[in-house]
Amino acid sequence: MSTVARFHIDHVRFLDPQGEALGPLPDFARDPAQLVPMYRAMYLTRTFDAKAIALQRTGKLGTFASALGQEAIGVGVASAMRAEDALFPSYREHAAQLVRGVRIEESLRYWGGDERGSDFAQARHDFPNCVPIGTQVCHAAGAAYAFKLRGEARAAVCFLGDGGSSKGDFYEGLNFAAVWKAPLLIVVSNNQWAISVPRSAQSATATLAQKAIAAGVEGVQVDGNDLVAVHHVAREALAKARAGGRPTLIEAVTYRLGDHTTADDASRYRDPAVVQEQWSFEPLTRLRNHLVGLGAWGPDKEEALARECTETVNAAVEAYLNTPPPTTAAMFEHLFATLPAALVAQRDEALRFTPRKAGGQPGGDHG
């Protein structure tokens, strides 16, 4: 008997949970000019997140999926992307979307039940939130193929969760990208929970990163609550993708500090004491402590940032709530490039039976 293949999976972490460097840091991690915008994006994400939940609770937003505790992953990865790259997010990656230029009012429109929320003013090539789990891996692989075929130095980046890594779409997309040597970065935000199913019941593998190995793809595990580690591995993966068009899988280990969505009550299936314990690993405190250690941060700046983020989010909420309601005709306008003749009568019927006050309230009529 002989061994025909071996593999190992690296775990990358630069900052410990208190924000202390565990060893030499990459250059950017000592540069406040690069770190502060990422801290700001994480802070803005968390401010937005809290506001969105409050809006949902007061009947002004539909069901919303919080990214609480996972901010470093989206921010760290998206900050390594270039404008011309393309993002293929799940529905929990507004951290990445905000960095990409998706506006908070756009995200609110989407979660408030309005397709216009996915018509991003910036990030025109980014896919909208993907709800059918893991399917976006295939779309991202195809996009990466298109970039490669045209000789463009662009990369496709997709996000999914630990549950998504159980889907066939994940394996198939990963495999296609590997065979094609396509410039794809797959990020598995392993937040330990797929609604109520824990990581231990999701997969028998020691890591999710090693799922890449079966496809001939490099897989790496990273502390997803360490912004420095996430950003570092994402930069390396994207540089590799743009240079030679090779895919990478990053498993970012984190913890879902909130419910699955506002329609979920996680206390039904997990111990609040464990969640409380996980708060000591959350990513904002860690990066803030590191910035303080660099002499680049303090209470005044923190207070100013909090105020700025609150103002930004409040202005976006205002814009969202003042959005004119969608028209009935909008259901038909973008079904095809040109409305087929067979659908004209249906559109006319819908218009004829539209009540005077139509389009619903922001967040939907369910209250």
Place this chain on the structure above:
Amino acid sequence: MAEINLVEAVNLALAHELARDEAVVLLGEDIGANGGVFRATVGLQQRFGAGRVVDTPLAETAIVGTAIGMAAMGLRPVAEIQFSGFLYPAIDHLINHAARLRNRTRGRLTCPLVVRTPCGGGIHAPEHHSESPEAMLAHTPGLRVVMPSSPARAYGLLLAAIRDPDPVMFLEPTRMYRLFRQEVADDGEALPLDVCFTLRGGTDLTLVSWGAMLHETQAAADALATEGISAEVIDVATLKPLDLPTILESVARTGRCVIVHEAARTAGLGAEIAAGLAEEGLYSLLAPVQRVTGYDTVMPLSRLETQYLPSVERIVAAARKTLEAS
């Protein structure tokens, strides 16, 4: 002008579009060196390269899923699913993504994708190789469903499908691939989508069908003609969106209608056409509309498939029933 069969017409259209537009890319299983299991893509990889005629790993979900990503990023992918019985793993991507990407981004991202797949029975194929899934697909808002019934229409409709800015399911009737030859000019002229084609005029009744069943339907029209009965024959061609006005106009003249399809009866497209006639053409009907369809059974293996497929005799019997009714 060359006389070619339907599968050669498909090949001709694909080659024309690959040459015309460098955004056109083919992907699927065995479509490269092998030229496809039915030879629809023969010679294309040699001519246009492995980057544009792509032999994929064996995974239908990702064939359609990656094609959606390609389409949204500016390519014009034409995906081949080897048999329509293997289309089902990709249904998630067709319904949840291809059909609604334009709508859910308010036109920001689009999906100019063609999925080609052979469909239907009658070639003594193995299990799962003889499906007729058109009604399932036609039920999905945002998908076009097209089925050609001759080499010329295969060529012209496939050009139109590839040039269309939205997803098109292009179902190729396997039984017609090599059934007959016809002169087809490689002139790059597309045929219109979303319209029926009237294959022969008639005054006594209207026969409506699509795909391979038009072979039996036309034979039934010939048989009826020997008895002095004049049948109009309509090829629906684009099954969704449906060109009901052409069918209504014909039935307004003939007063009788028989709809013929190979797919199972319940919730088949025959029901949709019959409902359209009831809603908008009832007063021109001289007899109840008849359907001649596959049965609501599992598509049998080859030894029973001729008993499953609508025959000339069944179509003629249904036509007679409409004529006896008044």
